[in-house]
C-alpha cells in the first residue's frame with residue numbers, strides 16, 4: 001500500500017461517513033469543506049455485535065489514518081444502517097440483513113472511538129445527503145428510492161427528512177402490488193420488493209428455471225458459481241436481459257414497470273420534484289432507467305394529469321460511484337440534521 005499523502009492543510013475538523021451494507025462497509029473521510037481525504041471499505045460486517053463493533057472501529061481508524069489524521073481531528077461520525085434505527089439513542093433496533101437486534105451501535109462506537117456518532121437508517125441518510133448534494137441540485141422535496149436486496153424510500157419534504165411517528169415512513173417495499181403474488185418476508189404476498197427487489201428478482205428467476213423455462217440463466221456463467229444450487233443473482237438477470245434472454249427481459253420489464261408505478265404513486269403522495277433511484281439495482285444503469293422512463297410514459301399516456309405531474313418530476317439513477325451512502329451519513333452531521341435529531345430526542 002502506498003503511504004498516505006497528507007493534504008497540505010486540513011480545513012478544520014474532519015467528518016467521517018460510514019455506509020454499512022449487507023455485503024460491505026464503506027467509509028469516507030472528508031474535510032470541513034467536503035473535500036474527500038480518504039475512502040476505505042471492508043467486506044461484509046459480522047452479525048456478532050462485538051465482532052461488528054471491532055470491524056467498524058477498525059475500518060474507521062484505518063480510513064482516518066489514510067487521511068493522514070488521528071481520531072482527535074474527527075468532529076463526528078455518521079453511520080447509515082440498513083434497518084430500523086432509534087435516531088435519538090443511536091441504537092439499531094432491528095437490521096434483518098445484518099442479523100442485528102437491539103444493538104447500541106452509536107453509543108458503543110462513540111465509546112470506542114471517543115467521538116460523537118450519529119446513526120440513521122441508510123436509505124433515509126442517503127435522502128438527507130441528496131438534499132445537500134450539488135450534483136442533484138438538492139431540492140427541498142425529493143425521494144430517494146433505495147433498491148437493493150429489499151426496497152425502501154427516504155423522503156425529504158420541505159427540506160426535512162420525513163420519518164413518521166414510528167420512524168417507518170417510506171417503507172414502500174411492502175406496498176402490496178399483487179395480493180396473489182409471491183410470499184414476502186414481511187408475511188404478506190406480492191409486495192413491491194418481491195417484484196422489483198434484488199432478492200425477489202433472483203427468486204422469480206429461480207422459480208421459472210425450476211419450472212423448466214428455457215433461459216441462458218440456467219447454464220454456467222463462467223464465474224465458478226454453481227447456478228444449479230445458488231440460482232442466478234439479480235445482477236445475472238439484468239445482464240442476461242441485455243443479451244436478449246426472454247425470461248430475463250420479462251423479469252426486468254416487470255420490475256421496471258413496478259418501479260415506474262411506485263414512482264408515480266410517490267409523486268402523487270408527496271408531490272416531490274426529484275426522485276433518485278439508488279442501491280444495487282442502479283448498477284444496471286441506462287438500460288434500466290430507459291425502461292423505467294418508458295413505464296412512466298405509458299402511465300402518463302392516457303392522463304393529462306399524470307402527464308403534467310410526471311413531466312415536471314426529475315427521475316434519475318444514482319451512479320454506483322457516487323458515494324451516496326457515505327455522503328448521506330456525513331450529511332447527518334450537518335447542523336440542520338443534528339438539530340432535527342435533537343428535537344426528536346426531546347419529544
Ligand SMILES: [Zn+2]
Pocket residue numbers: 173174175184185186187188191
Ligand atoms: Zn412485504
